[in-house]
Amino acid sequence: MITQQVYESKIKALMAKWKKSHEKNANVQNINFIDDGIVNPEKWFNPANKQFKGKKILFLLKEAYSKDDENASWSLTDWLRTDHPIDGKHKIWKRVVEWTYALVNTNSKKIPKFSEREIKENYNEYLENIAVVNIKKSCGKSNSNMGEILEYAEQDKDFLSKEIELIDPDIIVCGYSIQALMKVFDLKIKENSGYYSENWFYVTDEIFGKKRIILDFYHPSNHYPILLNYYSLACIYQQALLEVNSKD
Numbered sequence: 507m508i509t510q511q512v513y514e515s516k517i518k519a520l521m522a523k524w525k526k527s528h529e530k531n532a533n534v535q536n537i538n539f540i541d542d543g544i545v546n547p548e549k550w551f552n553p554a555n556k557q558f559k560g561k562k563i564l565f566l567l568k569e570a571y572s573k574d575d576e577n578a579s580w581s582l583t584d585w586l587r588t589d590h591p592i593d594g595k596h597k598i599w600k601r602v603v604e605w606t607y608a609l610v611n612t613n614s615k616k617i618p619k620f621s622e623r624e625i626k627e628n629y630n631e632y633l634e635n636i637a638v639v640n641i642k643k644s645c646g647k648s649n650s651n652m653g654e655i656l657e658y659a660e661q662d663k664d665f666l667s668k669e670i671e672l673i674d675p676d677i678i679v680c681g682y683s684i685q686a687l688m689k690v691f692d693l694k695i696k697e698n699s700g701y702y703s704e705n706w707f708y709v710t711d712e713i714f715g716k717k718r719i720i721l722d723f724y725h726p727s728n729h730y731p732i733l734l735n736y737y738s739l740a741c742i743y744q745q746a747l748l749e750v751n752s753k754d
Contacts, residue, residue: 508674509551510548510551513544524541525541538580539579540581540644541579541581541582542581542582542639543583543638543672543673545583545587545633545636549634550635555635562673563606563635564638564670564678564679565638566679567641567681567683568655569643582640583638586633586638598727600629601735602636603625603629603633604620604735606632606635607624607632608736608743609679609740612743612744614747614748620733637673637675641666641686642654642655642658658686659686667690667691670713676718678719679723679739680720680721681724681727682724687720693710706722706723706742707720708722708746709746721746723739
């Protein structure tokens with residue numbers, strides 16, 4: 507694993523190069539670019555952070571969107587780390603925290619009971635110990651066009667591949683984005699199972715030779731019903747753990 511300092515240096519350089527690439531391809535001035543990655547590298551790389559050991563979670567989403575200034579570039583990770591959005595306007599991040607709580611506290615023998623109180627009390631801790639990668643980093647829209655998302659996955663596959671390599675997650679939660687992940691890494695994980703897998707998870711070492719769990723799930727904007735989303739994701743992850751244990 508790389509160090510925090512190396513990650514911060516490399517991710518900064520990668521995002522700068524990526525932004526320039528988008529500016530060259532765009533036909534508009536002041537194109538917005540929304541960078542992302544590990545929300546809080548200090549916590550992510552802290553060896554004393556034992557609760558998240560083996561549970562480095564990446565949420566792979568489609569695109570970032572902001573109504574405030576469609577031409578302004580900004581950092582999603584900086585915003586998440588400093589603002590900790592929990593208000594009613596940003597329900598997507600509350601859902602991400604709920605799902606992170608489920609994954610971190612699920613093992614092959616138990617699934618944690620949903621606890622609004624515990625999740626709220628530890629909200630910042632869970633939000634700061636994840637990584638978020640959007641496939642499309644420029645000119646996001648409130649409603650995604652999947653064809654366009656896949657075009658960006660193909661166009662930026664080298665950038666996306668490098669970003670995910672730097673993050674080096676143990677678990678990738680695909681928020682309706684597994685097709686894009688497959689395109690970036692030329693994955694064959696769904697070759698024999700059609701568009702959906704039977705159990706919505708994969709255990710694969712096709713991404714840089716390390717065994718990783720990939721969860722093929724809904725986008726966190728799928729807010730309701732909360733408990734169904736929560737327990738569904740936890741159960742899918744538990745089944746993935748059981749498969750890992752059966753092969754070890």
